[in-house]
Amino acid sequence: MPAEFSSIRSQLAAGPYAVAAGWALVDRGRGAELLRDACLIVRDGAFAEVGAGDPPDGLPLLDARAHLVLPGLISAHTHVAAGLPTRGTIESGRPYMRPLELMEQLAPDEIDTLTAANLAEMLRSGCTAQFEMSLSRPQADSYVRVAGRWGVRGWPAIMVPATDRLAHVWFRDSDSVLTDSVPQTVAETGANLAFAHALADRGDPLLLPMMAAHATDTQTPETLAALRRALQDLDAPLHIHIAQRASERDTVHRLWGCSPVRLLEREGLLEGPVFGAHMTAVDWAADGPLLRDRGVVYVHCPSAGGAGVSSQPYPEALAAGVASAIGLDTHSNDAVENVKLAVIKGRVRAAALASCDCTDVRAPTIAEAVDSATRIPADGLGRADLGRIAPGARADFTAIDITGPLVGDAALPPEPLHHLLYANGTAVSHVAVDGRLKLLHGRFLPEDEALLRARAARIMNRLWESLAAEDWFAART
């Protein structure tokens, strides 16, 4: 069996190869359509042919006949390194800033281990691309090292303010703290721009730059002007949290006399592609039309704040016609699970809000959620060659077993998308980025996963010891 596996692996690595899919979600010029018994030919990192029928003789075969093959899932909002250090300890309300601050004391190779352990989970669950808002420069450097080594697609940027100043500015007790932070925030945006140019100069087509800012309540018109100039200089998308909570909305109203969305418009930050995470406190009746007309992409994060902690306005964004993507954010790295949660939580939220008749809502379907995790973020970037299985598109894909126990009905089902509502990342068998397989028959290929997890365990034990020494585990809300 191991010899057979390595033989299949090496045949597929050389390419070209054919994917025989029980079902595939394809685009042959008429929008997304489900195709049964699909055959996808992958050549030179792209889908060369997309059709139905038996795979041709003479090409190595990737067997996905028990699977639904989707375009690679895109997380439009991540902080990759921070998943393990927060997951499972913050859901009851402990503040998660302290673990993040302790991460800043780690050596670069230790941050790489955490980045890799989290990124491996994302790949395992079918997430082939990340819009990565790194919480600090060391984490952004680490993301570029690991994603670059593994051949993962990503758009990294550094959050401004970064973790070392964030709590001081965000949870300030006086507006003077914000005023005093301006020179450093402008300097960090300049450093982020230099990072972005250096990334672009690498010439890696899989890793491209964005610019990031933390949120509207940690910026001022002066710092936003510096951000606007940087965006114009770089000609790249903006990645930002928008109206994460009511306090952000209220602070922006008090200081600048408008909503967070209107502040960004006023400062010229809605001119290019914008990916705005959370938007929990957006007034959709007032600002929804502006977001829609400017093509701002709302990034819904079903696991934001920890699984089960928050509810976010995906149904409101859909009703407002605002392009909506899905992001993993920080704590869950399971892309299939979060597509599922977007539907389940969205439908519960839509039903609850419909009964109060206070805002327009539309209950998401699983087809819409898959679109939110694939085509919509790609289109937001202006990348028609991503987020779809189409002739000529880059061959990023994920194959999910929809016949196995708990997910499927033993046979290949007639309506495969519905089985995603019973799936999670453990049902993913194959994952490829740019045609290169990262997961094959459930085996993680970029590096030895057991050794990686063992290295991560040592770091996590040390982090937890430090937190325990500070009595952090005693804090509850």
Ligand SMILES: [Zn+2]
């Ligand atoms: Zn975030």
